[in-house]
Amino acid sequence: MVFKKLVYCLVLLSISFQSFAQQEEIEIEELLIEQLNEELGENDDLSEFTEKLAYYMRHPLDLNKADRADLDHLIFLSPQQIENLLVHRNISGNFISIRELQGISGFDLQTIQRIQPFVTVRDVTSLDEFSFHKLIDASEHTLMMRYGRVIESQAGYLIQDSSRSRYFGNPDRYAVRYRMNFENKIRVALNMEKDAGEPFFKEKQKYGFDFYSGHIVLNDISRNIKQVVVGDYGLQFGQGLVAWNGLSFGKGTWIGSAARQGVGLKPYSAMNESNFQRGISAKLVVSDFEITPFVSYHSLSGNLIENGADKFITTINYSGLHRTPTELAYRDAIKQFVAGMNVTYHFKRFKAGVTYLHTSFNGQVTAGNTMREQFDFEGKSLDQTGVHYHYTYRNMYMYGETAYSFGGGFATNNGIIASLHPKVSTIVNYRNYQRNYHHFFAQSLSEASQVGNEEGLYGGIIYHPSRAIEWVNYVDVFRFPWLRFRVDAPSSGTDFLSQVTYNWYKKGKVLLRYRHRLKQENLNLADRNESLLADIIRNQIRAEFQYKLNQRWTVRTRAEVALYEKERDEKSSGWIVYQDVLWRGWSNRLNANMRFAYFHTASYNSRIYAYENDVLYASSFPMYYGKGIRTYLNLRWRMTKDLDIWGRYALTKYTDRETVGSGLDLIEGNQKSDFKVQVRWQW
Amino acid sequence: MFVRVILLLLISIELKAQPFNAAPYLGMGNTGLARQSVYSIGLNPAGIAGLTNTNVALAYQQHFLSSEIQSRAAYLNIPIKSLGGVGVGVNSYGIAGVSTLSTVRGIYARQFGKQIFSAVGLNYHQFYIKNYGNDQTFSVDLGLQVNVFPHLVIGALVRNISSSKYKEDVDQQISREIGLGLNYVVSDHLSLASDIYYDFRSKMNYRGGLEYAFDRRFKIRGGAASNPLHYLAGLGLILNKIQIDIASSFHPKLGTSPQITMAYGF
Numbered sequence: 001m002v003f004k005k006l007v008y009c010l011v012l013l014s015i016s017f018q019s020f021a022q023q024e025e026i027e028i029e030e031l032l033i034e035q036l037n038e039e040l041g042e043n044d045d046l047s048e049f050t051e052k053l054a055y056y057m058r059h060p061l062d063l064n065k066a067d068r069a070d071l072d073h074l075i076f077l078s079p080q081q082i083e084n085l086l087v088h089r090n091i092s093g094n095f096i097s098i099r100e101l102q103g104i105s106g107f108d109l110q111t112i113q114r115i116q117p118f119v120t121v122r123d124v125t126s127l128d129e130f131s132f133h134k135l136i137d138a139s140e141h142t143l144m145m146r147y148g149r150v151i152e153s154q155a156g157y158l159i160q161d162s163s164r165s166r167y168f169g170n171p172d173r174y175a176v177r178y179r180m181n182f183e184n185k186i187r188v189a190l191n192m193e194k195d196a197g198e199p200f201f202k203e204k205q206k207y208g209f210d211f212y213s214g215h216i217v218l219n220d221i222s223r224n225i226k227q228v229v230v231g232d233y234g235l236q237f238g239q240g241l242v243a244w245n246g247l248s249f250g251k252g253t254w255i256g257s258a259a260r261q262g263v264g265l266k267p268y269s270a271m272n273e274s275n276f277q278r279g280i281s282a283k284l285v286v287s288d289f290e291i292t293p294f295v296s297y298h299s300l301s302g303n304l305i306e307n308g309a310d311k312f313i314t315t316i317n318y319s320g321l322h323r324t325p326t327e328l329a330y331r332d333a334i335k336q337f338v339a340g341m342n343v344t345y346h347f348k349r350f351k352a353g354v355t356y357l358h359t360s361f362n363g364q365v366t367a368g369n370t371m372r373e374q375f376d377f378e379g380k381s382l383d384q385t386g387v388h389y390h391y392t393y394r395n396m397y398m399y400g401e402t403a404y405s406f407g408g409g410f411a412t413n414n415g416i417i418a419s420l421h422p423k424v425s426t427i428v429n430y431r432n433y434q435r436n437y438h439h440f441f442a443q444s445l446s447e448a449s450q451v452g453n454e455e456g457l458y459g460g461i462i463y464h465p466s467r468a469i470e471w472v473n474y475v476d477v478f479r480f481p482w483l484r485f486r487v488d489a490p491s492s493g494t495d496f497l498s499q500v501t502y503n504w505y506k507k508g509k510v511l512l513r514y515r516h517r518l519k520q521e522n523l524n525l526a527d528r529n530e531s532l533l534a535d536i537i538r539n540q541i542r543a544e545f546q547y548k549l550n551q552r553w554t555v556r557t558r559a560e561v562a563l564y565e566k567e568r569d570e571k572s573s574g575w576i577v578y579q580d581v582l583w584r585g586w587s588n589r590l591n592a593n594m595r596f597a598y599f600h601t602a603s604y605n606s607r608i609y610a611y612e613n614d615v616l617y618a619s620s621f622p623m624y625y626g627k628g629i630r631t632y633l634n635l636r637w638r639m640t641k642d643l644d645i646w647g648r649y650a651l652t653k654y655t656d657r658e659t660v661g662s663g664l665d666l667i668e669g670n671q672k673s674d675f676k677v678q679v680r681w682q683w
Numbered sequence: 684m685f686v687r688v689i690l691l692l693l694i695s696i697e698l699k700a701q702p703f704n705a706a707p708y709l710g711m712g713n714t715g716l717a718r719q720s721v722y723s724i725g726l727n728p729a730g731i732a733g734l735t736n737t738n739v740a741l742a743y744q745q746h747f748l749s750s751e752i753q754s755r756a757a758y759l760n761i762p763i764k765s766l767g768g769v770g771v772g773v774n775s776y777g778i779a780g781v782s783t784l785s786t787v788r789g790i791y792a793r794q795f796g797k798q799i800f801s802a803v804g805l806n807y808h809q810f811y812i813k814n815y816g817n818d819q820t821f822s823v824d825l826g827l828q829v830n831v832f833p834h835l836v837i838g839a840l841v842r843n844i845s846s847s848k849y850k851e852d853v854d855q856q857i858s859r860e861i862g863l864g865l866n867y868v869v870s871d872h873l874s875l876a877s878d879i880y881y882d883f884r885s886k887m888n889y890r891g892g893l894e895y896a897f898d899r900r901f902k903i904r905g906g907a908a909s910n911p912l913h914y915l916a917g918l919g920l921i922l923n924k925i926q927i928d929i930a931s932s933f934h935p936k937l938g939t940s941p942q943i944t945m946a947y948g949f
Contacts, residue, residue, distance in 0.1 A: 418895075420869075420872065420873045420893070420895050421869050421870050421872065421873045424869060424873055424875070424893075426893070426905075428905070456915060459905065459907065460912065461893065463875070473891070475907045475912060475914065475932075477912060477913065477914060477935055479935075492911035492935055492936075494911065494913075494935070496907075496909075496912055512704065514911070518911070518912065
C-alpha cells in the first residue's frame with residue numbers, strides 16, 4: 001500500500017493532466033479509423049465499436065469493477081495490457097486513481113490518453129433493488145433517424161422497361177435506431193434500414209424497411225447467468241478461426257490488434273446486413289468455466305435452385321442490397337441454421353476454450369467448377385471445432401487457436417506479444433490455413449478476405465523513443481498454396497509498414513507512413529496461351545498533420561501518394577491532398593467540419609482510400625480515383641441536451657470524365673453529390 | 684535439386700552480390716555495421732578497433748539448405764594496446780568441387796579517443812572454376828564507427844572503394860556499396876539495429892533487427908531485410924569464453940540458409 005501511494009505521488013508529480021474535455025463521438029471514430037488498413041468495405045458500419053465506446057464516454061467504465069470482457073471493448077488495449085491491468089488490480093487492490101495506470105507495465109502515455117475518456121475509478125457502491133417503476137424512470141432511451149440520398153439521378157431509377165434490370169425503389173435512404181438501456185441490466189436495440197434503390201412498403205419489403213434487426217439483452221441475471229441475448233447477436237471466439245461475427249481488426253498500427261480477444265457473445269447492433277446470428281444465446285459462468293451455448297436461424301440472400309425435391313445453393317449474397325429483380329428474387333431465399341457451444345476455462349493468467357459450431361442450410365451448397373474452387377465447401381451442413389488459448393508468462397503473452405472443419409482441413413493461428421522493454425513491444429504470429437478449411441463466419445489475421453489457403457508469418461515492433469514519438473513497423477510474409485481469383489498458380493507476397501507519429505499532448509500530431517506491398521497476379525501476354533504470374537508492387541506514402549489551433553479550430557492536412565506497378569503490364573500512380581477544418585462554437589453547441597480534396601490517380605489500381613467524417617455512425621472510407629475534387633460539409637447542432645441534429649452535404653466533381661459510376665449507378669454528367677439529415681433524441 | 688539451385692542462383696543476380704555476414708549479425712536482420720566484435724572483420728572493419736582482447740572465430744553456412752553451396756569463414760583479431768587492432772579474415776563461398784570465391788582480408792583498425800573508430804581493410808579475392816581456371820584481384824574497404832551517445836553507435840562502410848573488378852570474361856562482381864548503420868542498446872536486455880546500403884547500380888537495401896537477451900548467456904535475435912522482403916532469425920549462447928551462434932535467413936523463394944559460428948575470446 002505504501003508502495004502504491006508512492007507510485008501515485010510520483011506519477012502526480014511527473015505529469016499534470018489537463019482536465020479532459022468531453023471528447024466528441026466523431027473523434028472515437030477517427031481513432032478507430034487510424035487502425036483500419038483501408039480494406040474495409042465502403043459501407044461497413046463501425047457503430048458496433050463506436051456505440052459501445054460512446055456509451056462508456058457517458059458512463060465511464062469503473063476500473064475497479066471492469067472484468068476482462070468489459071475491458072475488451074476498449075479496443076485500444078492489447079490483450080497483454082488487459083492482463084497486466086487485471087493482475088495489477090489483484091495484487092495491489094482497487095485503483096485509487098486513473099493515473100495509477102502509468103505504473104502498470106505496458107501502459108504508455110499514448111494508450112492512457114486513448115482510454116482515458118472511457119474509464120473512471122469509483123468507490124464501491126451497493127446496487128439498489130430492482131422495481132418495474134424504476135425500470136421506467138431510470139431507463140435511458142435513444143432514438144435516431146437518418147435520411148439521405150444522392151442528388152443526381154442514376155440510370156437504375158430511370159429504366160421503365162420491365163424486362164431490364166433496374167431499381168424497384170427510390171433513391172432515398174432511411175435508417176432508424178432505437179436503444180433502451182436500464183442501468184446496463186436490460187438493453188433493447190432495434191435497427192431498421194432501407195438502402196438506396198430498395199422498395200419501401202412494396203414488393204418483398206411489404207413491411208417497410210428492407211432490414212430489421214434487434215435484440216434484448218439481460219445482464220447479470222444471477223451468479224451463474226451473466227448474460228442472455230434474444231434476437232441478433234455476434235459470436236467471437238479465440239482468434240476467430242471458427243466464428244467471428246462483426247468487424248475485426250487485423251494487421252495495423254496497434255500492435256495488439258493482431259492478437260484477437262474473442263469476447264464470446266456480443267449483442268449485435270450494427271447496420272451491416274450479414275455476418276451475425278439471429279436467435280438466442282447466453283453467457284453462463286460456473287466456477288472457472290464460462291459456457292456460451294447458442295442457436296440461430298437466419299435468412300440469407302442468394303440463389304436457391306430447386307430441382308425436384310433437391311435444392312441447390314449456388315450463390316450467397318452478403319451485400320444486404322435488395323434493389324433489382326435478381327436481388328429481390330434472392331432475398332431471404334436461403335435459410336441458415338447455426339447451433340453450438342463454447343466452453344472456456346479461466347485460471348489466473350491462463351485461459352483456454354473449446355468451440356463447436358454447426359451450420360446447415362435449406363439446400364446443398366455447391367462450389368464452382370474452376371480449378372481454384374476445387375477445395376471450396378460443398379454440402380448441406382458444416383461442423384467445425386476449435387481450441388483456443390492464451391497465457392501470460394512474465395513479459396510475454398502467448399495466444400492462439402487451432403480449428404478443424406469436419407470433412408475439410410485445419411486452420412491454426414498462434415503468436416506471442418512480448419514487451420522487451422518499457423519502450424519496445426514486439427509481436428510474432430504464425431498462421432496456416434489449409435486450402436480445404438471451410439467456414440462461414442471465420443475472420444482472423446489474414447491477407448486474403450477468407451480464412452483458408454494461406455500461410456504467413458507476421459512480425460511487428462513498436463518503439464516509443466520518447467513520450468511523444470511512436471514508431472510502428474510490421475512485416476508480413478505470406479504464401480497462398482493454392483490458386484486464387486485471378487491468380488492461376490500458387491503465389492506469395494509481402495507487406496511492410498512503417499509509421500512514425502509525433503504527438504503534441506492534446507494538441508495535434510504529425511504522422512508519416514510508408515507501406516510496401518508485393519503480391520502476384522495473372523499476366524496475359526499476347527504470345528502466350530496460358531497466364532503467367534506477375535509481381536504487383538504497391539507503395540503508399542502518407543504524410544498527415546493535425547493541430548488544434550484553439551478551442552474552436554482544428555486543422556488537418558493530408559498528402560498521400562500511391563504507386564502501382566505490375567510487371568510487364570501497368571505502371572500507374574495516384575495522389576491526393578486534402579485539407580480538413582473542424583470548428584466548434586456557441587459553447588460547443590454547433591460543430592462543423594469540412595474537407596476540400598484534390599485527387600488525381602492514373603487508374604483504378606492506384607486508387608486511394610481516405611476516411612471521411614460524416615453524421616454520427618455513418619462514417620465511411622470511400623476510395624478516390626480519377627481526377628477531380630471532393631468536398632463535404634458536416635454540421636451538428638445540439639439543440640437541447642436531449643436533441644441533436646446533423647446535416648451533411650458532399651460533392652465530387654471529376655474533370656476527366658463525362659459520366660460518373662457504371663451500370664445502374666451511372667450518372668450523366670461529371671459530378672456526384674449527396675446529402676444526409678439525422679436527428680437523435682435521448683431521454 | 685542441384686540444377687534447380689543453380690538456376691535460381693542465376694536468376695537472382697542480387698543474391699550473388701550478398702557478402703557473407705556472420706550469424707550474430709545475420710540473425711539481427713543481416714545488420715551489424717555499427718556493432719563491435721570479432722565478426723566485424725567480415726563486415727565493418729572498424730568494429731574491431733575498440734576490442735580489448737584477442738578473439739578467434741569460425742563460421743559455416745549452408746545456402747538454401749543445399750549442402751552443395753556453402754560458406755566458410757575464419758576470423759582473428761589482435762588488439763594493439765589502446766591504439767586499435769589488427770585483424771585477419773578468410774572466407775570462401777562456393778559449390779564444393781565446382782567453383783569457389785575466396786577472400787582473404789587484412790585489417791588495420793585505429794581508435795581515436797573513446798568515440799571514434801576507423802579501419803581500412805585490404806582484400807585479396809580469388810575466383811576459381813574447376814577446369815576453367817581462375818582470376819584474382821585486390822580491393823580496399825573503409826570503415827568508420829562513432830559512439831555518438833553512450834548507448835548509440837553509428838557505423839559507415841565503403842566496400843570496394845578501389846572499384847576493383849575481375850577480368851571481363853568472369854561473371855562475378857566484387858560488390859561495391861556504401862552502408863550506414865546504427866546500433867542502439869536500449870537496455871541490458873535489448874538492442875536494436877538498422878542498416879541501409881546503396882550499391883551504385885540498382886537500389887537501396889534496408890535492414891532492421893533486434894536482439895533480446897533473456898539473461899547473460901542466452902540471446903534471441905530477429906529481423907527483416909528488403910530485396911525481396913524476408914525474415915532473419917538467430918540464437919546466441921555464451922559459455923564463459925566461448926560464444927556459439929546460429930542464425931538463418933528465410934528467403935521467400937529460395938528457402939532457408941542456416942549458419943553456425945563459434946568464437947573464443949582469450
